Amino acid sequence: MQLCSILGAVTLLLPLWEVGCLQLSINSKPRAPKAPTGLGGALRRHKRSWVWNQFFVLEEYTGNDPLYVGKLHSDVDRGDGNVKYVLSGEGATSIFIIDENTGDIHATKRLDREEQAYYTLRAQAVDRETNRPVEPESEFIVKIQDINDNEPKFLDGPYTAAVPEMSPLGTSVVQVAATDADDPTYGNSARVVYSILHGQPYFSVEPKTGIIRTALPNMDRETRDQYVLVIQAKDMVGQMGGLSGTTSVTVTLTDVNDNPPRFSRKSYQYTVLESLPVASVVAKIEAIDADVGSNAEMDYRIIDGDGQGMFRISTDKDTQKGVLTLQKPVDFETRASYTLRIEATNRNIDPQFLSLGPFSDTATVQVTVEDVDEPPVFSTLVNKMVVSEAAKVGTIVGTVSAHDPDASNSTIRYSIDRNTDLERFFNIDATTGIISTAKSLDREVNAVHNITIFAMESQDPSQVGKGIAVITVIDINDNAPVFAIEYETFLCENAKPGQVIQTISAVDKDEPPSGHRFFFALTAEAAGNLNFTLRDNKDNTASILTKRGGFRRQDQFLYHLPILIVDSGSPSLSSTNTLSIRVCDCDPDGIAQSCSAEAYMLPAGLSTGALVAILACVLTLLGKGPSFWSCLS
Missing domain, CATH: 2.60.40.60 (Cadherins)
Incomplete structure (x- = not known):
């Protein structure tokens, strides 16, 4: 004071x-x-x-x-x-x-x-x-x-809250709070109590704390998933004359997995064409689950039936439907229907609800196969045949066979796709399917013929099946051996007797490519010549050797040596191949320096007899003189 x-x-x-x-x-x-x-x-x-x-x-x-x-x-x-x-x-x-x-x-x-x-x-x-x-x-x-002139207000309202369905009685949902602007230290003007005006009997509110709780046990989201509550806050401790304010609370029941999947029917029937490609969808089967989200996810499987292996079922992750697809081709003529037992099972099962029963359901699915007009079918899609290249025209190579898979069993007519046999080596009998040769065959030109065969229904030409005939031509010994390459053989003037001047080998177009045995020899006419000899090395090669020395270009600059080559076929074939041998001037190391005939001049004292001999050899080469072999001596 x-x-x-x-x-x-x-x-x-x-x-x-x-x-x-x-x-x-x-x-x-x-x-x-x-x-x-x-x-x-x-x-x-x-x-x-x-x-x-x-x-x-x-x-x-x-x-x-x-x-x-x-x-x-x-x-x-x-x-x-x-x-x-x-x-x-x-x-x-x-x-x-x-x-x-x-x-x-x-x-x-x-x-x-x-x-x-x-x-x-x-x-x-x-x-x-x-x-x-x-x-x-x-x-x-x-x-x-202070006087009581302010009503309670929910500053944070309206409220939203969520509580799992099937929650026990008294589960806390959310707490609301109201404020009163009156003096809290004077009287009861600011003392608030809470009550629920709308939302009973499902929920209750604690008068002093404003905590909202479930008032019924095991509320089911699938029956009702949302509630709108009206909560009142009244001052003066709720007494007569007090002021009040309200707010709304929207309570959503969240899902728990308390419902198993259920098929709407116990049996389903579907129809497929026998022409349906593998991996095609046959049907989509739906099991309904009242839950949502991950609680409604399920897996489908085939648990029984005679269609196991022919079909498979998987889950469409977007729709949770079971997608039944074809695993193997179906054939009406073989089997007209299949029966499957399908099971749908929840993927995420909550153990606390196992007492409600199994979280799965089953249904029977019958798939009926419908007949379609199918093209002819070959008994063997790829027919392998062989024929000798020595076969005469008209020789039977083999037979193809096709049938109409439909019940009508129409007659079949055969033909060759000429785009695969342009030169028309083969013919086929339209009725029997017998394939025969139409031309002479040469294995060395074409060893395998791959032709397409058409099988057509006589009653419905639009129904065409295709088969393949692979015809292998068997070799015969019809080709004589020849030099492996075109040899260029050089002989030095200073060559010694017995010197190897060339090694030769041979090839043969017949089979097998690397299995031939060749024999080499000089022809009978050349066997007695004084200049060269041949040695068979027994390994499909032969060596050419000199018999003498002292070869001179001015005497003779070119020699022709005929060689006989024989194969090991049955019967064996042979050929004569001529080896050209050129005489050359060589250095001390045996390297040819000059092999041209124009390089020398005739000696001034060349005898008339020598000139005559040379001319005779030339005429012989031209086929107008004495024996060729006399020029080699």
């Missing part, structure tokens, strides 16, 4: 409860005791001070006149008008006014505690003429007294 330097004592008047105010009296000096009053007599004070430093005024006053707050009074005031009361501080003159003569304080505006809970003011008594204080300035508070 602030002391007053002038006031002798402070007397407190009776509170004016009817207007919610206090009246404050100020004494200027000590006074003699008086008879008792309504307060039990005047209080005698030895120190001056404010006894009360607060006034109380109710908020939200709605009267037409200014609201009386309280009264200030000083003992210095003799009632002669010499004392003037002055008010300053928060809201002075704008909200609070004071009668300078009487000290009465009034509020001129409607006050709201929630906007401002109290005002700090200063009071002073001054001499009216001199305007000097007769009391020191003192501070006091006008406190706005």
Whole structure:
């Protein structure tokens, strides 16, 4: 409390409860005791001070006149008008006014505690003429007294929440909270209790905490998956006259795997054409699961039936349907129907719901095969045949056979696809399918003939089947051996007797390519020549050797040596191959330097007999002279 330097004592008047105010009296000096009053007599004070430093005024006053707050009074005031009361501080003159003569304080505006809970003011008594204080300035508070003028509000509403279906009774869902702007320290204006207006009997709310809980056990999402609750918060502890506010709470039941898959029927029937390609979809079978998401995922399998191996089933991950596909070709003439037993099983099973029963279901699927008009089918798709290259025209090579797979069993007519037999080496009997030669064959030209055979239904020519005949031509020994290459043989003039001047080998077009045995020899006409001889090396090669030395280009620069080559076939074949041997001038290492006949001149003393001999050899080479072999001697 602030002391007053002038006031002798402070007397407190009776509170004016009817207007919610206090009246404050100020004494200027000590006074003699008086008879008792309504307060039990005047209080005698030895120190001056404010006894009360607060006034109380109710908020939200709605009267037409200014609201009386309280009264200030000083003992210095003799009632002669010499004392003037002055008010300053928060809201002075704008909200609070004071009668300078009487000290009465009034509020001129409607006050709201929630906007401002109290005002700090200063009071002073001054001499009216001199305007000097007769009391020191003192501070006091006008406190706005709360009334219940604010309803509870859910600042975070509306709410959304989720709780798993099948939850036990009393499972916590969500907590709501309401706030009340009234004074929580005064009365029950801000004391809130919660209740549920809409959402029973499924949910309840705790009155004090606002926690919402399930009120029924085992609520089923598949029956109802969402609830909208209306929650009320009421102040005054829920008593009559309290204010209230509401909010909504949307509660969604989340799914748990409490439902097994179920087929809508116990048996299904589907039809497929026997021409359906392998891997084609036969049918899509659906088992319904009331759950959602991963709880509705399932696997399908074939557990029984005579169609196992012919069909397979898998799960479409987007639709959760069972996709039945063909694994092997079906044939109406072989089997007209198949029966399968299909099982659908939940992929993610919650152990706590196993007591509800198996999370699977079965159904029977019957697949009927429908007949289609199919083209003829060859008994063997690829027919392998052999024929000798010595076969005469008209020789039978083999027979192909096709049949109509349909019940009509139409007669078949055969033909050759000439795009695969352009030179028409073969013919086929249209009725019997017998293939025969139409031309002479040569294995060395074409060892394998790969021809396509058409089989056509006589009743429906558009139904054509295709087969293949692979005809291998068997070799006969009809090719004589020959030199492996065209040899160029050089003979040095200084060659010695018995020197190997060439090694030869042979080839044969007949089979086998590397299995022949060749024999080499000089022909009978050349066997007695004095210049060269032949040695068979017994390894399919032969060596040509000199019989003498002293070869001279000017005497003869070119020799022709006929060689006989015989193969090991049955019967064997032979050929005569001529080896040309050129005489050359060689260096000391045996390297030919010059082999041209033009390189020498005839000697000046060349005899007439030598010239005649040379001319005779030339004529012999031209076929107009004596025996060729006389030139080799």
